Amino acid sequence: MVHFLARRSTLRYLILRQTSKLSASMSTSQSGPQTTNIFTSQLRQLRNLSSNDSVLASGNVISHLIFSGNPTNLPKSAKVLPGYNQRSLISCGVRLFSSQAAAATEPSTSDGLTVEGILANNWTILDESENDWKSHASAIAQSIHLIKKRLQWKKLMVRLDLLSAELNKPNLWDDPVHAGKISRKHGSLMGKMKEVMAFEQELCEHIDMLKLAREENDSELESETMKALLRMRRDSKEKELEAMLSGEHDSSSCFIEVQAGAGGTESMDWASMVMQMYKSWAQRRGYRVSVVDEMPGDIAGIKRATIKVDGEYAFGYAKAEVGVHRLVRISPFDSAKRRHTSFAAVAVIPILKDVSSRVQIKESDLRIERFRAGGAGGQHVNTTESAVRIMHIPTGITATCQNERSQHQNKASAMAVLQSRVDQLEMARQAQMNAQHTESLTEISWGNQIRTYVLHPYRMVKDLRTNYEVSDPDAVLDGDLDGFILSFLSASLDKDEDQYAI
């Protein structure tokens, strides 16, 4: 933000900045009493602090004041319009003094538009290439909204208030260790809060700038601002994804397993369609895909299969797919052309990156067998089939791999699957993760349907958890899953936040 702004025509920038600050403070002052309350309460706090002989605590607060109140990042030569400056200094100082104040003076544009307001406007989000500021702003606002959810914003504010109250206690520094802890915690939450607020502020400033540019017919400034908005949009998308995929193992690679439900060939065919959907999805995302284990159906499809999806955040995304997927169509395997409903279960297992967090598997706890071996073996037989099944005796967990071209590699692959399954079991035991994501195929109950794909009598795919719905099943089956995945992930953030809402 700073670099970008520093490059701007500073004078213009300052006018704008001050105007926006001013109007922000004025817009709140319309609800008079509240502002006054905050203001006086801040002053009271200031007084308290200065009467407190703790240098650190008061120093902290004062540095906040100075830092946030002064446009320190601007060149010294920048001219500040007299009159505006003082008031804005006060409003900024107040704004960042405590979280309560921060919430009260939410960043807004000169005409009072806040990020919440942008969201509420529900402006259509167009493709990035469309130079439409409303679309950019709306996309950015959505990202900010998601990031706030991930940070458990409401909870964060409450905690900040509690910490501020704690910091204001006159006897706080009687226990310097405790005080240090509180002050550090406060600082770190404050940092997070300020980062988001600064982001909101930046958005508002861009919008103001754009309006100004249009009013003044300054096309150069307009295009520059538009570019800045676009840059911010990309930036915020990235931040949003980071925020959404911040689970402990989200950045890991993973295995995806699909198993056909009851119903013979029709459901085995469905299982292989589901598997193909994930292969395509993973390839679209640029992940490496390899088939680890595949049990083909007798006539068509698969009974069960495991693929490995290699790449950053594969697990974070794929975990959204865990559960039962239901298909309704006229079965090509039914000569009477009746409508069939079939099921396929999906499980996702993270491949832990941190070797030290893996369960140590003892060699002596393993039973390794050649799979489907028969006859004399050795020189008698030439087969490319070298499948291996490994069983972890203490847990009874097994893993098979037959898709590698050497037994050695099949063993290594099966061992990797086994390791991840054992790790997953251990994680489930420690309840470190959302219970559902840790479900293995055998545990997934066929009642846990997450999505329905209807090919007949009408066409649609609907997620039963989020109600996200599309009318083009072919695209979805061709791997176009991100809409479903992202809406599920952001919905789970909602759930998380609700849990903490006070």
Add this chain to the structure above:
Amino acid sequence: MMKARCLLRAPYSSSPLVSSTLHRFCKPGNKFASQNHTLAFSSSVSSSSVSPISSSPSPLSSHHKPQVPLFLRPPIYSATLSDLTNFFNWGKTLASSVGSSFEQIDNGPDATLLLRELKWFLDDAVEDSSLILHLGTPQNERFLSMEVRLRAGLDQIYQLWKQRIEERRPLQYIVGCEHWRDLVLSVEEGVLIPRPETEKIVDLVEDVVGKCGVLREGLWVDLGTGSGALAVGIARVLGKSGKLIATDLSPVAVAVARYNVERYGLQGSIEVRQGSWFDPLMDLEGELAGMVSNPPYIPSKDISGLQAEVGKHEPGLALDGGVEGMDHLIYLCMRTSTMLKPGGFFAFETNGEKQCNLLAHYLENAAGSNFRDVSIVSDFAGILRFVTGYRK
């Protein structure tokens, strides 16, 4: 891993099998030497269709020029994705038509396995093998006119797959390689395709040299090296200081083994010598730290009933172990104590329980009590497969 300490049985002289075998021990390999050429080239009718194209290995053997595996050939051919999809569908139909018929005739591959082989075949033949994952799926329809680069001409690809199904030519000869352990070894007609069971010998050696640094530093031999699988695998386990000699009677095997040694950059640690068993090792009596071998061990009477991929295509010299299948094994064991230095390790692969027991019994008793810790080790299918031990 199952290790069974072998049980003591009656002395070998009372065992008719061992004594009868021993009577005929004199260099059994020579018996087959004359067959070598006919056997090695008997399948060359089909193999000639895949001629080495370029980047051929340096002339290592004056007798035989090894073939370059398909996956290493330059992608100088091309076809549209549509053509390739057609081939894939044709190949699938051909493979599916097999059903379980080969399995019923001689325990050969079933349709499922052949379909997997078809994918692997394309993996090797197509430059961008990520395409294969999507062959025949609807999303590829958009790209049907796209050109795909190939390592063999499309007509040749058709011909090769036909050979796989109709002549039962092993996939490994068709693609010119076998994936074995973490290696991709070059193979061709005239050389045994290394078996998954044999991988275990490398594990056994790894255990042994892990425990004993002196053995790691010492000289190892692989007798009847074939493609050089064991030699290359063990040399990599021994590490930089490893020294190993690999021998084979077959000139094709010697050439292919040298090629594989070169491909893995192990010329510095592996020397390949041609000759019958210990003949090329006369200078090394009592010097060896370790000795491994997977000699031919199939009883002669079983050769005719072998699975077509083996019986019709793999060299008899690599398979036929004489009447009881033990001619070579016994011969090798008889010389083991003179070749190994004290403390030296050996591992032999056998046909199964019967041969293991006989061999272990022989080594523990008849061989003048020269050995200690003679063990029988089973393979992953649970068949007693290997005999190992140390020279006292």
